[in-house]
Amino acid sequence: MSLIHLQEVTKTYNTAGVPVAALKNLSLSIERQTFVSFIGPSGSGKSTLLNLIGTLDKPTGGKVLVDGVDVATLNRSDAAAFRGNTIGFVFQNFNLIPVLNVYENVEYPLLMLKHVPVKERRERILNLLDKVGMLDQKDKYPNQISGGQKQRVAVARALVTNPKIVLADEPTANLDHATAFKVISIMHEMQKTFGTTFVFSTHDPKIVGEAELIYTLEDGFIINNGRKEQNRSTR
C-alpha cells in the first residue's frame, strides 16, 4: 500500500457562507522514499492538499490515508501524536521557536517522544546539524541567522524524529533563488540518506528540477503528473 493515498478528496471552505472548492475530487498515491513536488499558482490548492496529508485538516469528502491511517478518524491529541511520530514539517516562514537556539529547536520534537534515549538524541541532533551544515551555528538563536540557514535548521528539525514523511509547503518562497536551490538540494540529499518521503510545494517552476515526481495543480485539480523527463518534454 502507498504511503500516502488520496481517494476522491474534496475540500470546500466556507467563507462568509460562500463555498469555495479548494480541492475537487482529487485522487493520487505517493510511494515510500520518493521526492515529490506539487507545483501550481497561488490559490491552486497546494497548501490545502499538504494540510490534509499533514493531518492538520480534514477533507470535506473522500479519504486521506497516511501510512495506512485515515486522517478523518484522528482526534486532536491523536493527530498531534501521529504527526510527532510520522510527519516532519518545513514551513514557508521557517517557524523556528524564537526562544530556543538552533540546537534546542532541532531537539524540540524529540521532547515529545519518550522512547528515544538521551544519548541517542544528542547524536541525532548533532548528526543532522552537521548534515545540513549548521553544526557550527548550533548555539545561535533564530534571529541571529539568515533565512537560508533557518530553513536548513527547519529541515533538521523535521528529520530529527525519523519521520516517514516530510511535508514542506513552499519552503523556498521566502528565499532568493540560489539559497532556494541549496535548500531543495539539501532536502533531496536527506531524502536519499534517510529514505524519507519528501513532499514539497512551490509556485516557482525553476526549483522543481530536483523532484522525481511533479504534480501540477490548478484550481483544485491535478492537471498533469509524471516523471521529471516527461514533465520536461511537455514544456
Place this chain on the structure above:
Amino acid sequence: MRNLIKIAVRNLFRYNRRTLLTSSLIAFGVVLVIVFGGLAISFKTQMVGVITNTALGDLQIHKKGYVESIDNLPLNLSLSESEYAAVEQVLREMPEVEAYSPRIKFGAMISNYAQTSNIRLSAIRPEMEQKTVTDLVKRIKNDSAESGAFLRPGEIVVPENLMKGLGLNIGDEIVLIATNKDGSVNGIPVRISGVIESVLGPMGKDGYIHITDAMALLRMDKAEIIEIAVKLKRFEELGNVYQTLKRSFDSAESVAEVHTWEELSPFSSVARIVDLLIIVVKFILISIVLVSILNIMTMSVFERVAEIGTIAAIGTPPGRILSMFLLEGFSMGLLSTAGGVLVGLGIIWLMNFTRINFRFGPMDVSLAPSIPASEVIVTMVIVMLVSLFASFHPAYKAARMEPVDALGHV
C-alpha cells in the same frame, strides 16, 4: 518538565519591559500585604499584649450573670468561699494555666477630707496579681522601691487622672468609703503608695487596694471573690482553654462563667477591624494578580498564535500546550512574589531600625513590625494559585487552537 520550564521562563523574558512592569505590579501588591500585614499584626499583638498583661488577663471567671451587669459592679454576684475553691481546683488541674488572681471589684468614694470623688477599685492579692498581669507593675509609679510588693495592706494605688483631679500626692492619707451588699456604709483610711498610668479599656481607671482592706471596708468575714483573672502559659491556647472551662462551667451545679479578653475589652472590635483590613488588602492583591496575569497571558497567547500553530503542527499535544502557558503564568507569579517578599521583608527589617512611634488612645505604641512566616507563605501561595487560575483561560485558548488556522495567522 525541565524543558517546559525553560521555555516558559524564556518566553517571559522575551518581552522584558512588559514582564518587568507586570511583575513589579504584582510584587508591589505582595509588598503591600507584607508591610501592611506586618504593621497591623504587630499593632494588634502589642495592643492585645498591653490589655491582657496589664489589666484583663487572658481569661476571666465570674459568678454566672456578672458580666451581663458588669457596669454596676454588683457586689452580690460574688463567688462564695466554697465556690471559689471549686474554681481554683479546676484551674490548678489545668496545665495550660500559668497563674490566676482573685479580685474583689467594687465602686467606692475617695476623699482627701476636702474633696470627694468616685473610684472603681480592684482589691487584690499583690503576689498573685503580679504573676497574672505581669506588666501591671511597669505602669505603677511606686514609693516603695522594693519589687514584689507594689501594694501592701493599708495602701492604695490611685489612677493618674484622679491624682491630678484631687491634687493628691504619693504618701497622702485618704479615706475610702463604700456601701456593702447589705447597704451599710463604712470607711477606712489608706495611704497612697503609688500612681497607675491609665490603660486602655474599662479597667483603665481602677485603683488597687489589698484584698484584706476590701474585706474590712465591705465588712466581709470571708473573701467574696468577684473576679478571677487567668493567665495562660501560651496565649495561642486561649481557644482551647476557654472551651474546656466553658464546658466544665456549663453544668447545672457550677455557678461560674468564663469570658475571654475579647469579650471583655472594647479593643477586640478594633482587633477585628485590623483583621478585616488585612483581608481587604489580600483581596486587593488577588485582584492585582488576577488582572495583570490574565492580561499578560492573553497578550502572550495572541502574539504567539503562529508559534502555537507551529508547535501543535510538529506534534505538541494540546495538553502540553496548556501546561506550557500555565507554567508561564505560574512562573510569572512565582518570580513576582519572590521579588515582592524580598522587598517586603526588607522594608519590615528597615522599619525595625527606625521604629514607628505613635499614640493610640492612652497608649504609647512603638511598632517593631514583624510578620509571621505563615502569613508570608499564605501570601505566596495565594499569588501562585491566582496566577495559575488567571492563566487558565488564555492557556486553554492556546491549547484549543486549530493548527491550520493558527499557522495561517501571521
